Amino acid sequence: MLVRRLAGSLGIALAAGLLLGGMTHLAIILAMPTLAGNSAFDRHAAALAPGETRLLAAQQNETAVPFADPAMAMAVCAFDISDAPLRVEAPMPEGFGSLSVHGRDGTVLYSVTDRTAVDGVVTLIVMTRQQHDEALARGRGDDAGSELRFVSPRVQGLVLVRALAAYPSGLPEARERAAAMECLSESD
Missing domain, CATH: 2.60.40 (Immunoglobulin-like)
Known part of the structure; x- marks a missing residue:
């Protein structure tokens, strides 16, 4: 039971980390043209x-x-x-x-x-x-x-x-x- 709970918690933390990382990556890519100099x-x-x-x-x-x-x-x-x-x-x-x-x-x-x-x-x-x-x-x-x-x-x-x-x-x-x-x- 304890192993199952830890695996479930680890899975949720991993999914949340991937989602947050993906959102951050997308935000940076979309902001690049605005933030980049030398246009x-x-x-x-x-x-x-x-x-x-x-x-x-x-x-x-x-x-x-x-x-x-x-x-x-x-x-x-x-x-x-x-x-x-x-x-x-x-x-x-x-x-x-x-x-x-x-x-x-x-x-x-x-x-x-x-x-x-x-x-x-x-x-x-x-x-x-x-x-x-x-x-x-x-x-x-x-x-x-x-x-x-x-x-x-x-x-x-x-x-x-x-x-x-x-x-x-x-x-x-x-x-x-x-x-x-x-x-x-x-x-x-």
């Missing part, structure tokens, strides 16, 4: 001036993108829309191209492809809810024309443009198009 936003925001676009390399160096497709040219710009909206103009390639807005934590907030381009260029205005409401109050909401407007839930982040080269010979042109992205503050 993509931190690296690029520190190195880029306002309005500056940087072409990202697929090779292994300090500005490289891990596991990047060598046929994809990518460029990034950091933004802070706390003072004014951001105007992004990105020429799209003949093949596939995309433009995405990411929060500081890497979350994709908005994404469009080359299908939304007008005359080969995607124009996107990234703004806060207050800036959007002010633009509507001034009557500038209806004359948007060919530009897309995005109300961002975050005031800081990254804009990433991707241009696919269908053939290796098209990679220089894809890089040119990606590097031609403009990120400018829309100060009144």
Whole structure:
């Protein structure tokens, strides 16, 4: 009887220890992105001036993108829309191209492809809810024309443009198009 009780108590303690250890392990894994330093936003925001676009390399160096497709040219710009909206103009390639807005934590907030381009260029205005409401109050909401407007839930982040080269010979042109992205503050 005593051996059975000890075995039962040991089993309960072992199960509780495994459950507690599993919960701790899961909590640490889920907290890693938040607690880790040197995020993509931190690296690029520190190195880029306002309005500056940087072409990202697929090779292994300090500005490289891990596991990047060598046929994809990518460029990034950091933004802070706390003072004014951001105007992004990105020429799209003949093949596939995309433009995405990411929060500081890497979350994709908005994404469009080359299908939304007008005359080969995607124009996107990234703004806060207050800036959007002010633009509507001034009557500038209806004359948007060919530009897309995005109300961002975050005031800081990254804009990433991707241009696919269908053939290796098209990679220089894809890089040119990606590097031609403009990120400018829309100060009144």
